[in-house]
Amino acid sequence: xxxxxxxxxxxxxxxxxxxxxxxxxxxxxxxxxxxxxxxxxxxxxxxxxxxxxxxxxxxxxxxxxxxxxxxxxxxxxxxxxxxxxxxxxxxxxxxxxxxxxxxxxxxxxxxxxxxxxxxxxxxxxxxxxxxxxxxxxxxxxxxxxxxxxxxxxxxxxxxxxxxxxxxxxxxxxxxxxxxxxxxxxxxxxxxxxxxxxxxxxxxxxxxxxxxxxxxxxxxxxxxxxxxxxxxxxxxxxxx
Amino acid sequence: xxxxxxxxxxxxxxxxxxxxxxxxxxxxxxxxxxxxxxxxxxxxxxxxxxxxxxxxxxxxxxxxxxxxxxxxxxxxxxxxxxxxxxxxxxxxxxxxxxxxxxxxxxxx
Amino acid sequence: xxxxxxxxxxxxxxxxxxxxxxxxxxxxxxxxxxxxxxxxxxxxxxxxxxxxxxxxxxxxxxxxxxxxxxxxxxxxxxxxxxxxxxxxxxxxxxxxxxxxxxxxxxxxxxxxxxxxxxxxxxxxxxxxxxxxxxxxxxxxxxxxxxxxxxxxxxxxxxxxxxxxxxxxxxxxxxxxxxxxxxxxxxxxxxxxxxxxxxxxxxxxxxxxxxxxxxxxxxxxxxxxxxxxxxxxxxxxxxxxxxxxxxxxxxxxxxxxxxxxxxxxxxxxxxxxxxxxxxxxxxxxxxxxxxxxxxxxxxxxxxxxxxxxxxxxxxxxxxxxxxxxxxxxxxxxxxxxxxxxxxxxxxxxxxxxxxxxxx
Numbered sequence: 001x002x003x004x005x006x007x008x009x010x011x012x013x014x015x016x017x018x019x020x021x022x023x024x025x026x027x028x029x030x031x032x033x034x035x036x037x038x039x040x041x042x043x044x045x046x047x048x049x050x051x052x053x054x055x056x057x058x059x060x061x062x063x064x065x066x067x068x069x070x071x072x073x074x075x076x077x078x079x080x081x082x083x084x085x086x087x088x089x090x091x092x093x094x095x096x097x098x099x100x101x102x103x104x105x106x107x108x109x110x111x112x113x114x115x116x117x118x119x120x121x122x123x124x125x126x127x128x129x130x131x132x133x134x135x136x137x138x139x140x141x142x143x144x145x146x147x148x149x150x151x152x153x154x155x156x157x158x159x160x161x162x163x164x165x166x167x168x169x170x171x172x173x174x175x176x177x178x179x180x181x182x183x184x185x186x187x188x189x190x191x192x193x194x195x196x197x198x199x200x201x202x203x204x205x206x207x208x209x210x211x212x213x214x215x216x217x218x219x220x221x222x223x224x225x226x227x228x229x230x231x232x233x234x235x236x237x238x239x
Numbered sequence: 240x241x242x243x244x245x246x247x248x249x250x251x252x253x254x255x256x257x258x259x260x261x262x263x264x265x266x267x268x269x270x271x272x273x274x275x276x277x278x279x280x281x282x283x284x285x286x287x288x289x290x291x292x293x294x295x296x297x298x299x300x301x302x303x304x305x306x307x308x309x310x311x312x313x314x315x316x317x318x319x320x321x322x323x324x325x326x327x328x329x330x331x332x333x334x335x336x337x338x339x340x341x342x343x344x345x346x347x
Numbered sequence: 348x349x350x351x352x353x354x355x356x357x358x359x360x361x362x363x364x365x366x367x368x369x370x371x372x373x374x375x376x377x378x379x380x381x382x383x384x385x386x387x388x389x390x391x392x393x394x395x396x397x398x399x400x401x402x403x404x405x406x407x408x409x410x411x412x413x414x415x416x417x418x419x420x421x422x423x424x425x426x427x428x429x430x431x432x433x434x435x436x437x438x439x440x441x442x443x444x445x446x447x448x449x450x451x452x453x454x455x456x457x458x459x460x461x462x463x464x465x466x467x468x469x470x471x472x473x474x475x476x477x478x479x480x481x482x483x484x485x486x487x488x489x490x491x492x493x494x495x496x497x498x499x500x501x502x503x504x505x506x507x508x509x510x511x512x513x514x515x516x517x518x519x520x521x522x523x524x525x526x527x528x529x530x531x532x533x534x535x536x537x538x539x540x541x542x543x544x545x546x547x548x549x550x551x552x553x554x555x556x557x558x559x560x561x562x563x564x565x566x567x568x569x570x571x572x573x574x575x576x577x578x579x580x581x582x583x584x585x586x587x588x589x590x591x592x593x594x595x596x597x598x599x600x601x602x603x604x605x606x607x608x609x610x611x612x613x614x615x616x617x618x619x620x621x622x623x624x625x626x627x628x629x630x631x632x633x634x635x636x637x638x639x640x641x642x643x644x645x646x647x648x649x650x651x652x653x654x655x656x657x658x659x660x661x662x663x664x665x666x667x668x669x670x671x672x673x674x675x676x677x678x679x680x681x682x683x684x685x686x687x688x689x690x691x692x693x694x695x696x697x698x699x700x701x702x703x704x705x
Contacts, residue, residue: 052559073559091552108542289470323477323481324481331474334467
């Protein structure tokens, strides 16, 4: 059953088409990789899907429900949550408090929220940082914090935007393991990533965007051997 | 990148102050002068800058002229007590609908 | 990287006991202290705490730095005074009418200003407050314009058949102020330790992140604003009834808005007792300056000769310099203690604990 359907989604900024007629589906429980050169429109698509701004055209259907025009807070409450390309910790609040903000989406009780938060902090292995101010954490831990926070909102679909960006190989491996653990919890994921090895390892299917349009879609093996995809990436690195 | 940021800030601040002082001396023959005379102009200066567009000198000039006209015209039709309100309402409209101003170089 | 401890959140026995003792002492002060000047000072401090705490909810906790809070102060006090003086409605009903009016004003202002962020929000809040002030000046039929409103009598407070007070002395205003201060502090404490508080702070830290975590920005900003407006309007109503006279420049002016912000910044933004400390610092200080106490003290101590040029200058001009000194104080605080006095204290406490652990 498709948990997310993207139908002919386009987003225009003035005359620029950041996304053009993008169409694909995500099945429940899978990990969908979203790749493409810089400026391909991946984050724009995320923003449209999560309500940060509405698509100019097309339909976004989540769990059978049309999402166009819904605000980010409604989107989150319906079970779709996202992390940010540039990490956004609630700097002056502690790690626990950060994750509690996520949990408070599902409960009004601070005590319950704290319980939920501590659980998610364990999932991302940040237990020893619970009382630390979020703004004082190094980048790797901030990324983990953001994942914990978003997990606390009990999402059905999790959108990860370059969650491995700026991490060293050891940290990236931790995140990869985390993503696989999240999959075991039954949460569907869509992952934007530049790290090809990581994407190949974790994705069940991959969508490739280029200049706002869908270039290709398929299994990791199909994508890797797709000439157009290779050309798009090689072409970019020649520039 | 080779630019002494602090010094530029200071120079900009100084130039701005000098210009304001010039403006002040220019209106003093026709305006009642007292220590708090500046406060009315503080907010108006902001309004003019935002209206004209931050970062644009032509914009500021244009803004100044527009505000001056708006004030006088408003004063004629609504009475001198309300002319400041015209300026503030104009300000809010600009902030809401075109925060980069008329000619601003917006970095948003 | 240092762990933050939750010393403000958990309730340890000692602070609570100290707090209770302080409250009892405050309630007993008018019995033993008869100096009207001291009571006057306390009432002004209370008013400052109330309006500072009001601002703190919106500015300190939710990160919406309004420099137009005089609009709520003025809405509250004008409503109360107009109803009392022209419609003979007793002030204990009037202050609530004032609070309702302030919330209406707040929701209108919010609908305009909350679309804006950062410095644009600040500028808009100033502009809106100024619109209210100029309107109050011009709508002479309603507000008596620049001449202001002077109340000629406050009806005595009767419960059952008994007269509790006739408002002739300062004491009833002292108790009214004290009670409101305690309520405001209690509410701030409850908000801080609730979902509301978490959501407010999330909005302050990163609005877009908060939005994506299921927080309805508009709803929570308006809740913060409404609470903020209610408290500020109560301060305004108390001020108007106490002083007996209000006019647009005093209760709707930019000076007042700036003073409210400064009180909280100096004391410590986003903390329960920040506004208290800010008020305790600024109110006596500005009163001392205004009444020439400092100039007189300098002269009496022999540091400055009364008939010297400097002495004369001090005596005549220092009282006017209170604004200048506010400004200097503000600059000093922002440069060296950006989290205000409370922030400074917290840092010292954390350092102390670090030394212990080492």
